Amino acid sequence: MRLIHVRTFLDIDEGKRVDPDAIVLKDLVDEDLAQIKYGILSHCWGDPKEEVQYKEMDALIRMGGPARKKLRQRSGYQKIHRSCEQAWKDCLAWLWVDTCCINKESSAELSEALNSMFRWYENSERCYVFLHDLAAKILPTTSNKKMFPNYSGWPRWFSRGWTLQELVAPNLVHFFNEDWHFIGDKKSHAQTLSSITQIPSRILRYGLDAHRPSAAQIMSWAADRRTTRTEDRAYSLMGLFGVHMAMLYGEGKNAFRRLQLEIIRMTNDHSIFAWDRKDNGWSGSVLADDPSFFGDCHDIVNMEPDEYLAALKGVVPDDVLSTINEESIRTYTVTNAGIRIRLPLQRCRGSRSVFEARLACCRSFDYSPISIFLVSFKSTYYRYFGQSQTIRGATAKFQLLYLVCQEEKREKDFTFKIDDRALECEGFVRRCVFPKRVPVNLKDNSVTLSYTHHCAVIVYANKETGTCFALAVGYCSGYEWLHVIPDTLAQLFFDVRQTTPDPWNSYAQRVYDLAWVVSPKHAPRVAQACTPGVSRLRCEEDGPRLVKHAHIPKSIRGVQMVYQRLPQPNTCFVTMDITRCTGCCVPPDVWQTLDGLSTNDFDMPCLMLDPTPLSTQVKRNAVHRFLVDGVPTSFLSAVAEPDKIKVTEPRNASMTYSHE
Structure with a gap:
């Protein structure tokens, strides 16, 4: 010194x-x-x-x-x-x-x-x-x-x-x-x-x-404080937690991640996971980005193991609680697979992948353990933020978990190019996009999601039939997802036939909140369906074509989507159409590859639309493959010659047909 x-x-x-x-x-x-x-x-x-x-x-x-x-x-x-x-x-x-x-x-x-x-x-x-x-x-x-x-x-x-x-x-x-x-x-x-x-x-x-405060409480003292360098938000807290770290100016927010990992290695303080954020979604890490996420943690205190187990009575069966070793509650470690920890999990309503986990900490005025929500994908768990409720009467089970704690990389923007021209032919028009701050390019009908805007909702309505539905698209932690949310509940709040924007914007916000609730269920499904080897119908540079169907309640029609990942980085193309549907169709959560369908599965007129982005349709003989009566067939774009369509059969025999 x-x-x-x-x-x-x-x-x-x-x-x-x-x-x-x-x-x-x-x-x-x-x-x-x-x-x-x-x-x-x-x-x-x-x-x-x-x-x-x-x-x-x-x-x-x-x-x-x-x-x-x-x-x-x-x-x-x-x-x-x-x-x-x-x-x-x-x-x-x-x-x-x-x-x-x-x-x-x-x-x-x-x-x-x-x-x-x-x-x-x-x-x-x-x-x-x-x-x-x-x-x-x-x-x-x-x-x-x-x-x-x-x-x-x-x-x-x-x-x-x-x-x-x-x-x-x-x-x-x-x-x-x-x-x-x-x-x-x-x-x-x-x-x-x-x-x-x-x-x-x-x-x-x-x-x-x-009286040693909890980690979350100490973090809350720094929630609103500022430093000139991003790294100093972490380095300035080392002494308060009694940890030592190498100074790596230039690492940005990773410094705060390292600080939390050092705290985890030195203590058994569950409150380090009790942070919250204001927006919905799921985080790529169970660790907070900076101290501001602990802003509401000033009254969080730790619970002793016996207090924690006593507070879990009624949630965890007594015969299970009697077998829990207090040492297993005190101990958790950082591994290359994530943070290895044992927590009681209770499944949430409406999802097989969202769980409520109770931590060994509570508010100073309430002895109920603080809950966080986790979403599972494969063998790991992420933090989830949204409206969730546990199943009434269901019990919690202690499980050994691996919580993702890697640095959450800043994701690149992801673009959904949407061809919804066929919807207008069926009387459905676009009413609004929510949130308004999400970039929407009307020129090529695209929606771009970013690191700060993970989700968007597009609402369509048919004033003749009084029906509406929403297309929810999202991109989070490297997974793109899309799902149709059919709904007639809008009629409970306003006349679906009206065209003024305010009621539709309010309705879109409700659907947006619902979309986050179902996002953990839908997020991995595109990736699972696109697993290499699943689809035989694959172009050299394009991914597989997937189709999904959703019934419109109180009607004999359904919304059909065809998804394909494009050669451009972080871009997919989505074709939408309205088809006849009795409601006894494939479950709406299921993506199917086109080569896995029989000719009787779906009426698929939307597949005949040119899947080339609307603003970049080329004036050349672009080849597109479709199933015709179950036979893979290549078509040349009609844009090349407006008065003719060229069809190339699999044996490369070329025929020309004129428009009627």
Whole structure:
């Protein structure tokens, strides 16, 4: 640890003669630090050009008069000067300031400093908090967004990531306003500071060891705090959890993932999984992206194994609970297959792949274990966010799970090119697309989903028959899915025959919420149906063609979709049509490959539509293969010669037919 010698610095500043052998900065090892008392500064960095760096402080004693005068004009220098004056008043000979006591050009030194910082603040004799934007001579007790508009109505210091540990770690913390007027200390203002930071007052008075909070609760303190670098949102929390990590600037949000994994390796704290997010969907990892996901976790506490098992009575059968070893609850590990953990699972209504899992943590006012929802795919489980209910009367079973914890890669956009021209011939028109922020290209009838927009709903209605249905498309964790949601419930809310947009937008939002509920069930099915070797009808560069059917209630018609993955990356083509249907058809959840169908399975007029994207239909003899009476047949696009259609049979005999 490198410290400023307070008296030497003040003598240089006052222009006094200083021994040429004197030093301003001194490196001290742990044995030396145990013998001295030092102060430490907590502040907000300003303009980097205003801050005093290590090389400048190290050269201060050798610096000429003009250069020293120029340095003294910086606001960063004034912070150091006033801190040294205060330390000298408090009989402290040494002071640590992060701007000038770390040689940031050395990655090894920077890493050591960041990993040691909590301990340095914890061992300090006194911490000086400089609130540079507070003019008042008292610590504010209420939020003032007029005075502090960018920081939730409080001085900027309370919004920074690194200052969280600088408030919690030291025993004595003194606050100063912009004029370095003392305005109070941490312990006497613990209640006010607690209302500002959500940190319990007992922690502020007695420290973390007084009553160790849950991981989720500590994360919640940092939920609204900011850092200049994304990685620092994780690095600034290491000391609060007592973990150590390598500093890898450039890794982005992966730093927070690594932090959570280190916490998991050191503790058996289930609350690390209790985070939530506002939007629906399912996450590619059971680990949160950043501390903001723990914003509502300030009152989460851990449960002892006996408390946890007692709270599960009525959910898990007694004969099962009696066989549960408490050690199995305490232990979970990180493996290359995911986080290996044993949890009680209860299946949710309407889905075979969504489960409710109860964690060994609860709210401070409620002893019921906190629940999270998981969606299974093959042998692993993902976090799921949506409207789900467990089956009434069903019991939960303890199961050994592997929770996905790999870094959630930013997915590329996925485009659904939709040919719905045949729907208009049957009286169905497009009413709306939800959400409105989803990019829809009307020129080529495409819907593009992205990392931030995982799902979209297109609503179609027939005002003559009073029926409607929605096409839901989604892309999440590498799986594209699409599903028709037929519905006549719209008639309960408004007249389906009307064309004004507001009722349809409200209806689309309800369908959108429903789409997320069924998404875990449908997401893997396209991938499963497209497994190599399943389909024999495969072009060289294209994927298999799949067909799915959905009955329209109270009618003798159904919606039919044909899906095909296109050669372009992350693009598929969907053809839609209305067919006759009595309701006794193939289940709507089932995708079938076209070569697996007999000629009596479906009426498939939509297959005769040109599957080429509408905006890119080529003026050349493009070949398309279809089943004609069960026989694979190649057709040339009619676009090539508007008055003729060319048909190429499998034996390559070419015939020409004229339009009637």
